[in-house]
Amino acid sequence: MSVDVHAGYALMVLLGAIVMLAFPLTRDLRSSAERRSYYVIQGITLLGxxxxxxxxVLMGDALWPLQPYHDWPQLLVSGRSIAGALLFGFLTAELAKPLLGYRLPPNDRFAVILPISIGIGRIGCLLAGCCQGLPYSGWGAMRDAAGVLRHPAPVYEMVFQFAFAALLWQLYRHGRLQHRLFALYLIGYGVFRFASEFLRDTAKAFAGYSAYQWMALMMVVLGAITLWLRSPAREDPQAQLQMKGASR
Known part of the structure; x- marks a missing residue:
């Protein structure tokens, strides 16, 4: 049974990656040079x-540096955190862009498909029994491998990811918040993750909060800053002047 569970988790993660790769992310890019630059940044983002x-995971589960950690080889085959991946991937990309002279705006198509891919991956979490919620016996509770009823934390996140993907798709279709959809997603997921951590079975060892909650707060802050920096009035001073004139 253990093999089947882990195979199911791996299959869902693989399916999420396939959905991401199958989506025409570069359709809005006009030249092969732009596509090459985009792939380079995506590769750097993936590494981050x-x-x-x-x-x-090192901080959130092993509680490093509050507790010493010595089993470094085990870390390579242990779990992975979506919160850490989003935060560090975003920071790595933003730091790399000026160094590489990257001038393309953020890809809204990537922002639309990303939560779908993550939501599919959370089905794998549900199958594997990881990312568990706190003990809970109310409506919707799910029994873990030990028979304990818990909050279905992976289900909560699946619902959020698919619902937010639908919102982003509608914004993309109607041309709203152009080049700012990923910033909006960072804010949305950061708020959701901070709140949902109170229902998850994670150690709240960092000033009363989990390491994942602190990372979620960082996502909200970075997303809000990016949303502001990418606003049309800020990127186009002429548009800002027109807006001021219209308000008089």
Missing amino acids: ALVGAKFA
Whole structure:
């Protein structure tokens, strides 16, 4: 049974990755040079996300540096954190862009498909019994492998991810918040993750909060800053003058 469970988890993660790769992310890019630049940044983002996914687990589950950690080889095959992957992937990409002279705006199509991919991956969490919620016997409770009724934390996140993907798709279709959809997603997921952590069975060892909650707060802050920096009035001074004139 253990093999089947882990195979189910791996299958869902793989399916999420396939959905991401199958989506025409570069359809809005006009030239092969732009697509090459985009793929380079995506590769750098992926590396940052992989490091962040492990670093978050190191802090959130192993409670490093509050507690010493010595089993470094085990960390390589242990779990991964979506919160850490999003945060570090975003920071890595934003730091790399000026160094590489990358000038393309954020890809809204990527922002639309990302939560769908993550939501599919959370089905794997449900199958594997990881990312568990706190003990709970109310409506919707799910029994873990030990027979304990718990909050269905992976289900909560699946619902959020698919619902937010639908919202982002509608915004994309109607041309709203152009080049700012990923910033909006960072804010939305950060708020959701901070709140949902109170229902998850994670150690609240960092000033009364989990490491994942602190990372969620960082996502909200970075998303809000990016949303502001990418506002049309700020990127186009002429538009800002027109807005001021219209308000008089």
